[in-house]
Every structure is written in C-alpha cells, then in structure tokens.
Amino acid sequence: MEKISDVEIIAPNFKRRLSGVTSTIIQLVPVQRALGQKVAALGPGLPAALPHIGYLALLRLWDRPSARKRRIWHARRNVEMLPAILLRDLLRMPLKIVFTSASQRRHSAWTKFLIRRMDAVIATSSRTAGYLEVPSTTIPHGIDAGRFFPAADKRASKAALGLPADRKIAGCFGRVRHQKGTDLFVDSMIALLPHRPDWIAIIAGRATGPHLAFENGLKERVRQAGLSDRILFVGEHTNIPDWxxxxxxFVAPQRWEGFGLTPLEAMATRVPVVATDVGAFSELLTTGSDETGLLIAANSLPSMVEAAASLMDDPDRAARAGERGLARAIARFSIEGEASRIGAVYDALFAL
Incomplete structure (x- = not known):
C-alpha cells in the first residue's frame, strides 16, 4: 500500500472482472513508476504487487502531495470519471482529471457530459479521436517487449505447450464471442485446413455466460467438419506470450474493436498477421511494400480465407511480414513510449 502523500497520479480500476482496461493498468503502472511517475492504482481486481492505495486514502485528497500543487486522476471508464468530478467540483479537492478513450462509436449524451468536464483527454487511435467532440491527444497503446518477444526455437515453443512441433499453427486469441469474430476464424480454418495437412489452428480465450452456447456451437461445427484434432479450443491462459x-x-477476426492489442502482440513475437479493418488495426499494420500483415474488410469470410491462404502458402512472404512487424512494434509501439507520452500530458496539467 502506497502512502497517499507520495502518490501524484491515481489510476482507478472500478471493474472487478479482467478487461482490456484492467490489463492496460496492470502493464502500464510499473512502467510509469520506472519513468518516475508517482502513480498508484485504486480498486478491485488488481495484483497485490501493483502499487496501489485504498479507498480510505481518498479522504486525504484535500492534502496536496509532497511535491505538487495537485494530483491527477486518470480515468478510463465512465464509472471512473464521475467520482473524480464529484471529488474535484463538489468537494473541492485539488485534482485534475485525465480520461483515456478507446471507443470507436458515437458517445451517449451522458458520456459526452462527463468528457466535457475532463481537464485532458487521450485517444488511443486517430479513429477514436474522430468520435470525440473535445480536443484530445492521440497516444496508442504500447507493447511490453519484455513479455512479448520472438521464440528462440519455434519447435521447442510448440512442444512446451503440448502442441505438435512439426505442424504450422494459425491462432486466434481473445474472448470467444460473436463480436470478436471467433466464428469467422473457425469457418476460415474449416475451409483451409483440409487442403493444408501441415497446418493446425488454435483458439485461446474464454467464453463467459451468454457466450458459452456460441462457443459450444463452434465446437460442434468443428466436430461435424471432422477437424476436432486440428482446430483446438485451448481455453484461457495467463502465459499468453508463450502461445x-x-x-x-495470427488472425484477428473482430467485427468491432475499441483498440485491440492482439495484432501488436503477434507482431512483437514476429508472427505475421491477418486483421479486419476495425479498432486501431489499420494504424498498427502496414501493407504494400513494407507489409507486416494483411488488412481485410470486417465480417467477410471470403476475404479472411483468401488472406490467410496467401500467407499460409507463401512462407517467405510470411517470414518477411513477421520480421517487419517485429521491427515496427519495437520502433513505434513500445509501452515505454506510451508511458512517456502520457507523462507529458500529466506534466502539462501539473504546470497549470
């Protein structure tokens, strides 16, 4: 537990279930701390080792931090913006509020009301910025190259997970649900694998509650195609970089996405990518002469089949795309770069 007098930036997480926002906080806070940003998390569902404060510490927010005139509250959800507004405007606590938006949809009137009361707004992509009606700074999410890095020995990496070392593997990672396009990946593999005996496919991720029937339907579709031993549902794993x-x-088949880190995680592990044109995917990938992967229309099974086949059937092209993707991930999308650019937003507010 951090001493509130030493904390200058609060990163609230008011959702207990693991989500993309929660994962961002877990990965970003230690990097921010390493860069000298005195940030601590607040809320449930976070690792005990993550620097954090308790709810009782909020009673001391009238007291300024040791070396600043005010603190910064960095919200990433509506439920985290509202209490900060109340603390700042109703209770007159010395706070500035930053909001990071990853949404690519028209905001509700309530969300617009909250966003207009922010002191600074960050968008995770240029598309996201286009949905905002206030000035914003675009800072894409970054990747931790200490966790996501290429395999030294691909065959050994497969064997360590109990996967056949002599097969090539196409993967789709993330929550199993219609929005994520898991069915498109499954159907594309059902079309492709019978003609490519050296390939298998894996789906890593969890289906929850109302999506369990969707997952079971996909498994039945695979069974009926006679491919249960080649299209594998491996569940959710904490060691996802190993996978x-x-x-x-790697195939990112989403029908809709806010930002979407999975193509970037694949690029950082030197894996070529096929991704739908949603979220920030068009800003992560490059096509053409410096190809890191292929960008396809969302919700188009024929496009996915064609794009995946073009990389599966051309190992030299796939290898080149993987190498370029790795170089791009490291040069343009490091988590240290993300933390540094966020720090510049903080510094501007601290200077007011």
Whole structure:
C-alpha cells in the first residue's frame, strides 16, 4: 500500500472482472513508476504487487502531495470519471482529471457530459479521436517487449505447450464471442485446413455466460467438419506470450474493436498477421511494400480465407511480414513510449 502523500497520479480500476482496461493498468503502472511517475492504482481486481492505495486514502485528497500543487486522476471508464468530478467540483479537492478513450462509436449524451468536464483527454487511435467532440491527444497503446518477444526455437515453443512441433499453427486469441469474430476464424480454418495437412489452428480465450452456447456451437461445427484434432479450443491462459511464440500466423477476426492489442502482440513475437479493418488495426499494420500483415474488410469470410491462404502458402512472404512487424512494434509501439507520452500530458496539467 502506497502512502497517499507520495502518490501524484491515481489510476482507478472500478471493474472487478479482467478487461482490456484492467490489463492496460496492470502493464502500464510499473512502467510509469520506472519513468518516475508517482502513480498508484485504486480498486478491485488488481495484483497485490501493483502499487496501489485504498479507498480510505481518498479522504486525504484535500492534502496536496509532497511535491505538487495537485494530483491527477486518470480515468478510463465512465464509472471512473464521475467520482473524480464529484471529488474535484463538489468537494473541492485539488485534482485534475485525465480520461483515456478507446471507443470507436458515437458517445451517449451522458458520456459526452462527463468528457466535457475532463481537464485532458487521450485517444488511443486517430479513429477514436474522430468520435470525440473535445480536443484530445492521440497516444496508442504500447507493447511490453519484455513479455512479448520472438521464440528462440519455434519447435521447442510448440512442444512446451503440448502442441505438435512439426505442424504450422494459425491462432486466434481473445474472448470467444460473436463480436470478436471467433466464428469467422473457425469457418476460415474449416475451409483451409483440409487442403493444408501441415497446418493446425488454435483458439485461446474464454467464453463467459451468454457466450458459452456460441462457443459450444463452434465446437460442434468443428466436430461435424471432422477437424476436432486440428482446430483446438485451448481455453484461457495467463502465459499468453508463450502461445504467441508457438504461432506461424495470427488472425484477428473482430467485427468491432475499441483498440485491440492482439495484432501488436503477434507482431512483437514476429508472427505475421491477418486483421479486419476495425479498432486501431489499420494504424498498427502496414501493407504494400513494407507489409507486416494483411488488412481485410470486417465480417467477410471470403476475404479472411483468401488472406490467410496467401500467407499460409507463401512462407517467405510470411517470414518477411513477421520480421517487419517485429521491427515496427519495437520502433513505434513500445509501452515505454506510451508511458512517456502520457507523462507529458500529466506534466502539462501539473504546470497549470
């Protein structure tokens, strides 16, 4: 537990279930601390080792931090913006509020009301910025190259996970649900694998509550195609970088996405990518002469089949795309770069 007098930036997480926002906080806060940003998390569902404060510490927010005139509250959800507004405007606590938006949809009137009361707004992509009606700074999410890095020995990486070392593997990672396009990946593999005996496919991720029937339907579709031993549902794993290192192709089949880190995680592990044109995917990937992967229309099974086949059937092209993707991830999308650019937003507010 951090002493509130030493905390200058609060990163609230008011959702207990693991989500993309929660994962961002877990990965970003230690990097911010390493850069000298005195940030601590607040809320449930976070690792005990993560620097954090308790709810009782909020009673001391009238007291300024040791070396600043005010603190910064960095919200990433509506439920985290509202209490900060109340603390700042009703209770007159010395706070500035930053909001990071990853949404690519028209905001509700309530969300617009909250966003207009922010002191600074960050958008995770240029598309996200286009949905905002206030000035914003675009700072894309970054990747931790200490966790996501290429396999030294691809065959050994496969064997360590109990996967066949002599097969090439196409993967799709993330929550199993219609929005994520898991069915498109499954159907594309059902079309492709019978003609490519050296390939298998894996789906890593969890289906929850109302999506369990969707997952069971996909498994039945695979069974009826006679491919249960080649299209594998491996569930959710905490060592997901190890699973990326086993892949030879990654497919991001989402129908909708806010930002979407999975193509970037694949790129950082030197895996070529096929991704739908949603979220920030068009800003992560490059196509053409410096190809890091292929960008396709969302919700188009024929496009996915064609794009995946073009990389599965051309190992030299796939290898080149993987190398370029790795170089791009490291040069343009490091988590240290993300933390540094967020720090510049904080510094501007501290200077007011």
């Amino acid at each position: 990326y290192r086993a892949l030879d192709l």
